[in-house]
Amino acid sequence: MQRIINDPFHVVEDAISGYLKAYPNYFAKTENPRVLKFPSAPIRGKVGVVSGGGSGHEPAFLGYVGHQLLDAVAVGEIFSSPTAKAFFDAFREADGGKGVACLFGNYAGDQLNVKMACQLAELDGIPVKTVVANDDVASAPNDQRNKRRGVAGEILMWKTGGAKAALGGSLDEVIAVAQRTVDQTRSIGVGLSSCVLPAVGKENFAIKAGTMEIGIGHHGEPGVAVTNLKSAKEIASLALEQILPDLPFDAGMEVVVIVSGLGGTPVMELAIAYDTVAALLEEAGITVHRAYVGNYFTSLEMRGITFTLMKLDDELKELIDLDCDSLGLTQIRRSG
Amino acid sequence: MQRIINDPFHVVEDAISGYLKAYPNYFAKTENPRVLKFPSAPIRGKVGVVSGGGSGHEPAFLGYVGHQLLDAVAVGEIFSSPTAKAFFDAFREADGGKGVACLFGNYAGDQLNVKMACQLAELDGIPVKTVVANDDVASAPNDQRNKRRGVAGEILMWKTGGAKAALGGSLDEVIAVAQRTVDQTRSIGVGLSSCVLPAVGKENFAIKAGTMEIGIGHHGEPGVAVTNLKSAKEIASLALEQILPDLPFDAGMEVVVIVSGLGGTPVMELAIAYDTVAALLEEAGITVHRAYVGNYFTSLEMRGITFTLMKLDDELKELIDLDCDSLGLTQIRRSG
Amino acid sequence: MTLSTTACSGRALVIELVEAIEEHTMWLSEIDGAIGDGDHGVNLTKGFQLIKTRLGDDVISISQGLALIGKTLLTDIGGSMGPLYGTFFIQMSLASRDRDLADPRTFALMLCRATEEIADLGGAKVGDKTLMDVLVPAQDAYTAAIARGANLDLALREMVAAAERGRDSTRDLVAKLGRAARLGERSRGMLDAGACSCALILKVLARVFSRAR
């Protein structure tokens, strides 16, 4: 396994240690070694915004801790949920007296641990409310949306929820905005290669050369179809065919688009795919308000791509456009 | 070849088209399809700052076109120099009447084409001066530094040169700052896998599983040694062993560090390597003023890592810290 | 501090639970070993000993004692029982906070919240051969008793009896959830370890609460 690591059982600790040293402007240590917080968190009078999940998805989750974004994250082992204690400690680090919004993805482990963390928070009198991202259209039919996994669309609820909190929103308002973001967001992934968990040392699933898996999950969960490897144009249109009718996204709408690599994809390929996404959306009469093309939510060194669309309304647009500063996402609105 | 592309001979055009659509805030089209400029360039009364090079290194080069960074770039085919015409057109797009600083890397093709572009500029009366980055310590001995290649250290001269120009520096001042940046910057790369040029379809060099190549170039140029794959700690110390004595970097100095992935490396591995870099620098009494850990200068899907150190002085520090906004690098100095 | 306040304190609750669990470590592990992985008693004992250490010399209320137990199990004990019993005790703590422990409705609320949240978390139903086979009948018996007008003592006694019947009922069940489920039919004929520990815990709780006058 061609990896730059020390001990395969210690990668998360080592990476956290490196991030803390590299970015003291974004990350502060907490009592819990598996919890990182934004240095100025908790901010008195602001709703705390928290997420967390397994490692190996960098810059998610910790890369979205930042100014007007997340206040704290719980960090799990590679591809596995943080403990309930880590979520709970993240709540405590983020709580500025107005409660905490925990915005996380729909995975059994995360669900269980967040639920338990919420009980611990209740014991301590910290009001916590949650939003569960389920943007992955490939993971269950539309009428069973509560079974769908959360993927790159999570970033958008962190962005809008973080912005709403920064602008002084109440816990209910932050939750409402994050929930609306999730409700209006759809994603799908396409895998071109597998990845290897450092502590396992061999692939836990396989994608044959010359094929691709449509609808693959962030941990290699099986998708909706394995097909011949197609062109970027075909991949992008297949993705939109799944996403557009699901909301549905219609002519006249304004959207945010994320095209994210899964870690091992050369970034120029993401731009190539976006080229078609933009063309197809224009054809469909859908306006792209803002696009993010890069490695925003990865799966170790997996080759592949995820497509995410979010329907905007006036409030969400303002929140998406608000300045933010983090390792994974920094936006400035310049006057000039 | 597991790629998300359309035509292997058309990847650069397709990617440029995608970037233009995704980021109208960073990129504007020019008459030359291989030249991108910052939308507000040229800025009257500001020295234009230009770079360029082969594609496949994204976010380099185009990702550093931005606010207080590069004004325009010339885009070459994958791993090959832009044409003289492209460099020349980039000069014209960047020239705001105070001349143009062309800050590029030490590769034969780029050297030749920039030289010719400078002649074209002279014909048109555009004053152009150049700085050639040669930060890669593995590519030639210290006493033949003019033979060394430019790698991730190029980003730092774009940052300081771009900042100096933004602050109103003259062409000579911008050139002086960029040259000083190069003079005080050292890099080395370590390769763990090869990469495949889309139009070639097979590896043009090989790295055996279980081995790594110390000093590898950005296009797979042979390094100083092929060894067994080592731990992140060992890799980081081997890198510093090459870099530190070369300037030399000594106790009491302040530095900027870049730890960049080569494209296929999971970003958490970069953080793991940085952890050791930071520890070793602390031991050596060297202060890290700012660290960049991420995919800043890649080589398609190559697995591997580059280490870059730059010695600061008061002026360079101010320039490094100046706000900037681009696809590859966005920095905000917050008051809070 | 009088004997009676000590007796109905969280301190007593913790200490009596630790003793009960320690006393039954091997028994619980053996039962789990027959159809599970044999760590149930050891797991719980490790957790409760940690709780005792954390208690130190503190004098705390019942609700605080329940919280201490719940938090420790949730955060320091793995397996299925960390989250499940963690939830059990935390919900009991939340339901008893600032309430009159002598009022039989308090214990009713505690049982109800604990049972509901465990069901929600683990998804087990009566008949699945888990601690739900104890909890649900215990709760039913208790609420039926106070609905009938029984006092706290009597209601608790009826609850314990129902819990023990529930525990014994698991012997003839086939496990539907957890590790033992993999055995299918072969899981029949042995008690369920979680059901055994749950009946034990309810018995201690009943003892402590019946002193809460």
Place this chain on the structure above:
Amino acid sequence: MTLSTTACSGRALVIELVEAIEEHTMWLSEIDGAIGDGDHGVNLTKGFQLIKTRLGDDVISISQGLALIGKTLLTDIGGSMGPLYGTFFIQMSLASRDRDLADPRTFALMLCRATEEIADLGGAKVGDKTLMDVLVPAQDAYTAAIARGANLDLALREMVAAAERGRDSTRDLVAKLGRAARLGERSRGMLDAGACSCALILKVLARVFSRAR
């Protein structure tokens, strides 16, 4: 416009060069074919035809004509000769800009800058079997002549003679640079294509400049 200004104009320069190159297309390509890839004549002809198209009906100065040739070769012609001849003409243009073309020192400066920049760019030396085997002796002969006090006409004639001797000298050389270098000893016995085109170009330049009075 009088005949004389037309004659010494950039327009005439361009047209006469295009004609000379077109006339020798096949010859140059054949020479390149013997030890190179056989595209030299075709490459240059393509370039110069494009230059003629770009010229259109424009009336331009010598310096502008040289610039037009240099720019077009540099930006539109690949291979080795695009950059090398592009540089040649651009440097000649820059050296002649706003200068008295009748002053023999102007052409000396043009030759000097062109030769130096080509040497810098391509790294070729006399004896490497390239156009440098023409350029260097041509420059030497020209400067020696004007140092002796020769007039422009005479100096240009001596330059052309030296250029042709240089061209012929390449026959006995082994190529050290460019494509032909791969043949090693086998490259001996044939002229160098670049040397041939260079001698041709210098001859046209000499003709145009000798009218520049």
